[in-house]
Amino acid sequence: MEKFTVLNGLVAPLDRANVDTDAIIPKQFLKSIKRTGYGENCFDAWRYLDVGEPGMDNAKRPLNPDFALNQPRYRGAEILLARKNFGCGSSREHAPWALRQYGFKCVIAPSYGDIFYNNSFKNGLLPVVLTESQVDQLFYDCALPGFRLVVDLDRQTVATPEGATSYRFEVDPSRRHSLLNGLDEIGLTLRHADRIREFEARRKAQLPWLFR
Amino acid sequence: MGRTLYDKLWDSHVVHVEDDGTALLYIDRHLVHEVTSPQAYEGLKLAGRKPWRADSIVATADHNTPTTGWERGLAGIEDPIARLQVETLTSNISEHGAKAYFPFLDRRQGIVHVIGPEQGATLPGMTVVCGDSHTSTHGAFGCLAHGIGTSEVEHVLATQCLVQRKMKNLRITVEGALGRGVSAKDVALAVIGRIGTAGGTGCAVEFAGSAVRSLTMEGRMTLCNMAIEAGARAGMVGVDDTTIQYLKGRPFSPAGSEWDQAVATWRMFQSDADAKFDAEVRLDAREIAPQVTWGTSPEMVVSVATAVPDPDREKDPVRREGMERALAYMGLKPKTPIQEIRIDKVFIGSCTNSRIEDLRAAAAVVKGRRIASSVKLAMVVPGSGLVKAQAEKEGLDKVFRDSGFEWREPGCSMCLAMNADRLEPGERCASTSNRNFEGRQGAGGRTHLVSPAMAAAAAIAGHFVDVRDVR
Ligand code: SF4
Numbered sequence: 001m002e003k004f005t006v007l008n009g010l011v012a013p014l015d016r017a018n019v020d021t022d023a024i025i026p027k028q029f030l031k032s033i034k035r036t037g038y039g040e041n042c043f044d045a046w047r048y049l050d051v052g053e054p055g056m057d058n059a060k061r062p063l064n065p066d067f068a069l070n071q072p073r074y075r076g077a078e079i080l081l082a083r084k085n086f087g088c089g090s091s092r093e094h095a096p097w098a099l100r101q102y103g104f105k106c107v108i109a110p111s112y113g114d115i116f117y118n119n120s121f122k123n124g125l126l127p128v129v130l131t132e133s134q135v136d137q138l139f140y141d142c143a144l145p146g147f148r149l150v151v152d153l154d155r156q157t158v159a160t161p162e163g164a165t166s167y168r169f170e171v172d173p174s175r176r177h178s179l180l181n182g183l184d185e186i187g188l189t190l191r192h193a194d195r196i197r198e199f200e201a202r203r204k205a206q207l208p209w210l211f212r
Numbered sequence: 213m214g215r216t217l218y219d220k221l222w223d224s225h226v227v228h229v230e231d232d233g234t235a236l237l238y239i240d241r242h243l244v245h246e247v248t249s250p251q252a253y254e255g256l257k258l259a260g261r262k263p264w265r266a267d268s269i270v271a272t273a274d275h276n277t278p279t280t281g282w283e284r285g286l287a288g289i290e291d292p293i294a295r296l297q298v299e300t301l302t303s304n305i306s307e308h309g310a311k312a313y314f315p316f317l318d319r320r321q322g323i324v325h326v327i328g329p330e331q332g333a334t335l336p337g338m339t340v341v342c343g344d345s346h347t348s349t350h351g352a353f354g355c356l357a358h359g360i361g362t363s364e365v366e367h368v369l370a371t372q373c374l375v376q377r378k379m380k381n382l383r384i385t386v387e388g389a390l391g392r393g394v395s396a397k398d399v400a401l402a403v404i405g406r407i408g409t410a411g412g413t414g415c416a417v418e419f420a421g422s423a424v425r426s427l428t429m430e431g432r433m434t435l436c437n438m439a440i441e442a443g444a445r446a447g448m449v450g451v452d453d454t455t456i457q458y459l460k461g462r463p464f465s466p467a468g469s470e471w472d473q474a475v476a477t478w479r480m481f482q483s484d485a486d487a488k489f490d491a492e493v494r495l496d497a498r499e500i501a502p503q504v505t506w507g508t509s510p511e512m513v514v515s516v517a518t519a520v521p522d523p524d525r526e527k528d529p530v531r532r533e534g535m536e537r538a539l540a541y542m543g544l545k546p547k548t549p550i551q552e553i554r555i556d557k558v559f560i561g562s563c564t565n566s567r568i569e570d571l572r573a574a575a576a577v578v579k580g581r582r583i584a585s586s587v588k589l590a591m592v593v594p595g596s597g598l599v600k601a602q603a604e605k606e607g608l609d610k611v612f613r614d615s616g617f618e619w620r621e622p623g624c625s626m627c628l629a630m631n632a633d634r635l636e637p638g639e640r641c642a643s644t645s646n647r648n649f650e651g652r653q654g655a656g657g658r659t660h661l662v663s664p665a666m667a668a669a670a671a672i673a674g675h676f677v678d679v680r681d682v683r
Contacts, residue, residue, distance in 0.1 A: 016530075016534060017530055018409055018410075018509050018534065022649045022652055023651075026655075027629065030247050030630065031247075031630065033251065033296060033297055034251070045650065055293075083530060084410060084530075085443065088409055088410070089649060090647075091345040091361055092248065092362075093251075093363060096361075111410055113443065114413060114443070114445045115360065115361060115445060118360075118361060119361035119362075122361065122364075172377065174234045185375060186366065186370045186371060189236060189371040189373055190371060192227065192228050192236060193371075196236070196238070196371065196372060199238055200238070200372070207474075207477065209470045209473075209474050210335070211267065
C-alpha cells in the first residue's frame with residue numbers, strides 16, 4: 001500500500017454535496033481490467049463537454065470551462081475540498097484510483113460514503129473529515145489564488161502553511177498506522193492465519209451446511 | 213442486556229480484535245462479478261497468493277452482459293473491452309475455483325443479488341460480501357451483507373476475512389398496513405426521503421415493524437437493497453417464517469436433517485426484545501404514498517400526488533444550490549405536478565425490482581393495455597434466467613409484449629448502462645432501479661425512480677400517474 005505522511009498541497013474546491021462515485025468515474029471506464037489509466041477520466045462528465053468513451057484521446061476533447069477543476073489555478077492540486085457525503089453510491093474502487101491518478105492525495109469533506117472512505121485508505125488517498133463549519137471556512141479561504149494546506153497524518157492536523165489556522169481531525173489508529181507505514185493489509189491479516197483456521201474449523205463443526 | 217441482530221451477526225464472526233477495536237471478521241459467502249474482481253485476482257496472483265476458501269465464492273457476469281443477441285454467444289458482447297472483462301472472470305474462476313459460477317449465457321445467470329438468494333447461497337446468520345454496494349440486499353435474510361471495494365475483494369479472497377470496525381445500530385420501524393398500490397420500493401424511497409442519503413452513514417440498519425414483517429422476501433430484498441442509498445452499508449431484517457419458507461428446497465439450502473438443525477440456529481437471528489439501538493426512526497405505513505424521485509439523488513423524492521419542490525423555499529444554501537442544479541439537469545420546473553411529467557422510456561429491472569413479484573406487479577397494471585405512443589422504449593429485464601423462465605411460465609412475457617414492452621435477457625442492463633441499454637442525452641425514464649445520479653442510465657439521461665407498478669402505469673399513460681387510481 002502507498003504511504004501517506006505529510007502533504008503540503010494546492011487545494012481545489014468542488015462545491016457540491018453528495019458527489020457520487022458514478023460522477024467521480026463514470027461506468028463506461030469500469031470495463032477495464034487494469035488498476036491504472038483512470039485519472040484522465042476522473043469527473044469525466046463534468047470535466048469535458050463531449051461524452052467520454054474508453055480509448056478516446058482525452059487531450060483532444062473540449063474541456064468544460066465552468067468546471068472548477070479545469071481552471072488553470074487549480075492545476076497540480078493535490079487536495080480536494082468537497083462537501084458532505086462525498087463518494088456516496090457505488091463501491092467501485094475505481095473512484096479512489098481515478099482521484100489518485102488525477103493527482104489528489106487527500107480529500108477534505110464533512111462526511112463520506114462508507115465504502116469510498118474505506119477504499120481510499122487502501123490507495124494512499126487520505127479522506128479527512130472536518131466539521132461542516134470548518135469546511136465552510138476552507139471553501140471561503142480557498143477563494144485566495146494559490147491556497148495551500150498542510151495535511152499531517154501523524155499529528156492528525158490540517159493547517160495553513162504558516163500555521164495561522166489549524167484543525168485536528170480524527171482517524172482510526174489502525175488505519176493511520178497502515179497508511180503512515182504503507183503496510184500490506186493482507187500480509188497483516190495473514191499473521192493471524194492460525195486463528196482464522198481455528199475459527200473456521202469450529203464454525204464448520206457447528207454449522208456444516210455453510211461449508212457444503 | 214439484549215443484543216440486536218447486527219450485534220449477534222457481528223459477535224458470531226469475530227476472529228480477532230485488535231487493541232483499537234478493529235476486528236477481523238470471518239466471511240461466509242463471497243459473491244463475485246466481472247467488474248470489481250479482475251484487479252483483485254490480479255493482485256492475488258502478483259503476491260503469489262491463492263484463494264483461502266474457493267467454495268465460499270459464487271460468481272456471475274451481470275453488469276456488462278447484453279440483454280439481446282444471446283444466440284450469438286460471446287460475440288453478442290459487441291464491445292471488445294467488455295467482452296474481455298467477462299472472459300477474464302471466466303478464466304479467473306477456472307483457475308482459482310468457486311462453489312458455483314453462472315457465466316454469461318447460463319440459464320441461471322443473472323444479477324448477482326438476485327441469484328444469490330434464488331440459489332439459497334445466501335443463508336441466515338451468514339456474512340455476505342461482494343464488490344458491489346447493493347450487497348445490502350442479502351441482509352433481508354438475517355445476514356450481515358455489505359459491499360466492499362476491490363482491495364477488500366482481494367483481502368477476502370486471500371484471507372477469508374475483512375478488517376472491520378463495528379458500525380452503529382439503527383432501527384427503522386415501519387408500523388401499520390401499506391395502502392393498495394404501495395410497495396416495498398415506496399417504503400424504501402420514503403425512508404430515504406426522511407433520513408437522507410447520508411442518514412444511515414456508519415450504521416447497520418435493521419428494518420422492523422409490522423409493515424416490514426408483512427413483506428415477502430422479494431419486498432424485504434427491495435428494502436434492504438436501498439439501504440445503501442440511505443448511506444447504510446448494511447440493511448437487514450430478522451429471520452421469521454417467511455425467511456425460512458423462502459429458503460426451503462433451494463439448490464444450496466441445507467437439506468435433510470441439516471435443514472432442521474439450520475432452522476433451529478437461524479431463529480436466533482433477530483433482535484432481542486430488550487436490545488438497544490443507537491438510533492431509531494419510525495414511519496407510519498399508512499402515510500406512505502407511491503413515491504417518485506424528481507432529482508439526481510434518491511433523497512430528492514416526493515409522493516406522486518404532489519409536485520416538484522421549489523428551491524426558493526429551501527433555507528440551506530448548499531442544499532438549495534443542489535436542488536437548482538438537479539432541476540436544471542432534470543429539465544424540470546419547480547412546482548410542476550409530478551403527474552404532468554412525461555417520460556420517454558421505461559425500465560423495469562435491476563437488483564432492486566426484477567424479481568418475479570416485481571414482474572407480476574407490473575404485468576398486473578399493463579395487462580390488456582398498450583404503452584403510450586409517445587413512449588419510445590419500454591423494457592423488462594428479468595433479474596435472472598430463472599426469474600425469466602418463471603415469468604414465461606406464468607405468461608407474463610406475453611402480457612408485456614402485447615402491451616408493447618420489450619422482453620429482454622437478464623442482467624443489470626439500463627440500471628447502470630454499462631452495456632448497450634442506455635438513455636440518450638435528455639431522455640427521461642421511469643425506472644425501477646436504485647440510482648438517479650447524473651448520467652447513471654446514460655450520459656445526460658434523466659432518471660425517475662419508482663416502483664414496478666408505478667413504472668408500468670407511467671408506460672401506459674406516457675407520464676407519471678398515481679397507480680392507486682389505476683383500476
Ligand atoms: S442491477 Fe444495478 S445496482 Fe444492481 S448490481 Fe446491477 S448495476 Fe448494481
